[in-house]
Amino acid sequence: MNKAKYINFLFLLFLISSCSLTKGLKEGEYLVYDVNVKGVKKSDKSDISDLIQQNPNTRVPLLNTSVGISIYRFGEWVYDSTKHLNRQAELLAERDTLRKISDEKQLSKKQIKRINKINNNLTSLGKKLEYGNFFMRTGNPRVIFDSTLTEETTRQMKFYLVNNGFFDAETDFETSFKNKKARITYLITEHEPYVVDSFYITSEDEGILALLEQNQKGNQIKVRENYNQNSISRERQRVEDLLKDNGYFTFSRSSLEYNVYKDTVEHTVKIEQIIRNPSFSEGHKVYTLDSIYFFIDPPSEAFVDYEFHNTFRDIVFEVYEDRYSEKIISSRIFMEKGNLYNKTNVIETQRQLANLDLFRFVNIAFDTLGNVLRPRIYTQSNQKYLITNQLGATITEQVPGPFFSHSLRNRNLFRGAEIFEFFFRAGLEGVVSATGEGGVFRSRELNTSASVIFPQFLLPLNVNSLERFGRYNPRTRTLIGYNYINRPEYIRESINGIIAYNWNTRNLRQQYSVNALDANFIRSNLSEDFLALLKGLEEQGNNLINSFLPSYVSSVSGQVIFNFNQYGAFQKNKASLWRLFFESGGTTLNFVSSSFVAERSLAYFQFLKFQSDYRKYVPLTKDQTFAYRLNLGLAKPYGVSNGVLPYEKYFFAGGSTGIRAWQPRRLGPGSFAPNTLEDGSFDYRFEQPGEILFEGMFEFRSKIYGYFDGAIFVDVGNTWTFNQDLSRPGANFEFNRFYKEIAVGTGVGLRMDFDFLVVRLDMGIKAYDPARLPGQRYILDSFFRSFPGQRGQTVFNIGIGYPF
Known part of the structure; x- marks a missing residue:
């Protein structure tokens, strides 16, 4: 049996390796087989390599073949473009016929449905004609040498080097051809880079000069560092943002010019930043804000005559229905009458109003009168109810299983921008039993919860707390839920209640959450085998059985997440995430009398838990990355816990998201x-x-x-x-x-x-x-x-x- 496996494996390797990469090439065609870059000493070789427009196909080591090419060539072999073209012509003719009928009379619902289906089929056929069949889209065509692209690559390399201070750099390439294969070597001669000797600003506007002088720390052009074109682009953006945050509403980066003076003997440059006045004015205007107008557009014309007007904090509200809290909305508006125009505050206002999840859109416009701006915020109400149903599969241990989930969201529940959420989930899954003799067993799980999210901190704070914390998207979540787990070893039920506070920093790099109350009443029904196992452990001094007694588990916890460079999003840059979590169990027992716990023979626990989870993502090349994770956790029972933690608070190792060999x-x-x-x-x-x-x-x-x-x-x-x-x-x-x-x-x-x-x-x-x-x-x-x-x-x- 084992010999047959090895023979089949070797036969597969033979089939793959027998596919010649150069087979079928026309006269004068060469496969790009190898590409090298030589001469890079001081600049970034990885960045330069990314400019190469023709890279060799990925090949299987030792076998000198490419799986991607084999799949693509198989796709070419079974691909029939004529069939798709004929089908396309038939569909186009049928659609034209239906359109001619529509010019004479109204089409039936069936005919309209047919036109829509034809359009979808034509879109699919267009993709097949442009990109080929599934195998052609999955595999990779052979990279055929193109001298035009090679020359363009050398030009891009020179452009990159010049933009990074190597003004005298030279680029070239060499090619060698043998056995229908092309080997390309890009030759780089960097010469000495030019260093920034000085940087100065020229402007006729004294106000702008004074403002830039006060904010020199953020200057992106650094003296005594190599010239870099990107630093000029960053400085241009910084100056524009700085001025627009200080009242210069109409300032444009087109008013910024940069002159670079080279010293070819000393290999240095002097950079002059010129801020020109607009052609229609003697200088750049500084704008202040007038009263803010906030509009909620009606969903239809039927509500036009039902407008309400109110003024709060110099904000004029014009809404079609008086069911929104001006206090909550005004706490997310960071523009005030009499203040200078500030672009950051405008963007932050738009973002925080969107975070309320009340509006379909948030647009901010300005009416100009001399040096005064009147902000006008236009919104439209989101739908009050949102229902979502999902059917899918999940896996945590062994075999995937189906699940169904239902969620209901009710916006603006008490007219204070509150969000009511109801959630239900039921699923099956294959798991390993703790008492069975191997194999996979069925696990059933059911979760349901109801929660209300308030767009503020529900704390005894002073009246200005709404405005003070509005920039941090504060939320208070109150939740009550029920969980049911039916595993081969036990049935576990729990009722839980949570009061949690969440907020984040303005740059979204830090997210904070505090669970002021997390209370759980737990009841377990153990199988005979599992109960015998736990009792056997108890006789040996292991009190794990206490984790499965009817119990009351309460805790206070806090978490902070540091997210650098949008970790987890689709990106090509370095990114990292660090999550810190701390939990103290048993500290909320004062909310429930001791007699309540004692009368019901409920076990309860005291413990401390800490976890630090650090993750980093490092791109190596365009198609290769290195990622790592370091996870440390400590959970210590104390006091009345008798040396035992609630079972859910223990740490476990192994599995698809842990040590995967176990x-x-x-x-x-x-x-x-x-x-x-x-x-x-x-x-x-x-x-x-x-x-x-x-x-x-x-x-x-x-x-x-x-x-x-x-x-x-x-x-x-x-x-x-x-x-x-x-x-x-x-x-x-x-x-x-x-x-x-x-x-x-x-x-x-x-x-x-x-x-x-x-x-x-x-x-x-x-x-x-x-x-x-x-x-x-x-x-x-x-x-x-x-x-x-x-x-x-x-x-x-x-x-x-x-x-x-």
């Missing part, structure tokens, strides 16, 4: 070794909760072809307990051995990136297993000696989205 929640803690099965492998049926967590995940991602991306990853980490656990020897954290208990997993991944959805398949391989005896923990070599290695050494993970 099954979900099965790694650790420490060097604890699960029971050994008859075949010598470990029994990973049981979840392994821990109180200390460390995870490090490192991943190299590269585009393969079309929608397909590949990844190579290394994951390290484990969990530990603070104290010794007699039922799990080696589980506790010790400084003299914890570093020997850090598990290491590696592997490869395949991702299908459809922009709106990423489907991920990762194969994790255990490389260093701390559960084994010292001296036997390195097991990666066994994977290569006998594929796929020891039993349980390889774990496959299916996921939606990237792991971090």
Whole structure:
């Protein structure tokens, strides 16, 4: 059986390698096979390489072939453009016939529906004619040498070097042709870069000169640094923004000019910034604001005669229906009568009014009278109710399962811009049982909640707090919810209530949340096998059974997220995210009398929990990135908790978003070794909760072809307990051995990136297993000696989205 697998594998490799990359090329055509850049010493080689307009196709190492080309050529082989052209002509003729009928009489609903279907089919055919079939769009055509594009690349390289201070740079290229393959070498001669010797400003406007003098710290053109054209562009933008934030409403960057004077002997430049006055005026005007007008347009003409007028904080409200809070809306308007025009405040006003989720659009216009501006804010009400239904699949442990969710949103619930949300979700999923003899079992989950979001802090603050905090998009969420989980081991129900405060900084780089109250009443129904397991652990000194008793769990928590350069968004720049979380359990017991808890025989807990999660994304080339994640967590029970945490507050390691070479929640803690099965492998049926967590995940991602991306990853980490656990020897954290208990997993991944959805398949391989005896923990070599290695050494993970 194994021999057959190897034969089939080798036969597949033979088929792929037999596809010659140059087969079928016409006379004078050459495949771009290799591209190099030489001579780059002081400038950024990566940026210069990105300018290359013809890069070789991605090839399989050693096999000297390209999967992308093979797929594309297969698509060409089965592609019939004539069929699509004939079908296109038929549809166009049918559509023209229907349009002629519409000129004579009104079309029926069926005919209109047919025209719409024809238009959709024509759009699809157009894509097939332009881009080919699925295989052609997924694969890659061969890159054929084009001297025009090569010459254009050298011009772009020279342009880049000049813009970065290498005014005397020279660029050229060499090509060699052999066996229908072209090898291109770009030759760069940088010479000495020019350094900025001085920077000065010239303007006839004394007010502008004084303003720029006061704000020199933000100057983007740095003396004694290499000349850089981008720094001039940034300085131009900075000056425009600065002036528009200080009353210069009509100022335009076209009034800015830059002269660069070169000293070819000293290789220095002097940069002069000239601010010219408008041709129609002696100087640039400074504008102040008049009263602000706020309009809510009616949804239809039927409401035109029902307008209400009111004035609050020098803001004139003209609305079609008197059901909006002027106090709330005015707290999100950062323009005041008598102040200078400020572009940043205008943009912030537009953004914060949009954050209220009350309006379809927010437009701000200005009426000009001399040096006075009258702001006019135009909006239109959003629909009051929004209903969303979703049907999909989810996976957290083993096998994906279906889920259905329903949400209802009611805007402006109490006429104070409040948002009411109702949520319901039910789903099934395949999971690993903690007591079963292997296999996949069904898990059912149901969640429902109702919440009200207030656009302010519900705190006893002074009357000016609305205006003071309006810039930070303050929100108070009150929620009551019910959760039901039915796993093979237990049925767990909980009722929870939350009062949470959320806000963010003006630049959106920091997001804050504080849960002032998070109260949960929990009830569990355990299976006989799981109850026996927990009682057996209790006899060994492990009190995990207390986590499944009827209980009251309350906590106060806070979280801050530092998001640098929009981490998680589609981008090509470096980005990072750092999340800090702190939770104190048992501090809200004062809200419930002790007799209430005691009479119902409810267990309750006191604990402290901390987590630091740092993630970074580093682009290496246009198609390759490096990403990593460092995750540290601590959870310590104290007081009445009897050394036990609520089960949901423990840390777990392993799974598709953790250490991927281990099954979900099965790694650790420490060097604890699960029971050994008859075949010598470990029994990973049981979840392994821990109180200390460390995870490090490192991943190299590269585009393969079309929608397909590949990844190579290394994951390290484990969990530990603070104290010794007699039922799990080696589980506790010790400084003299914890570093020997850090598990290491590696592997490869395949991702299908459809922009709106990423489907991920990762194969994790255990490389260093701390559960084994010292001296036997390195097991990666066994994977290569006998594929796929020891039993349980390889774990496959299916996921939606990237792991971090």
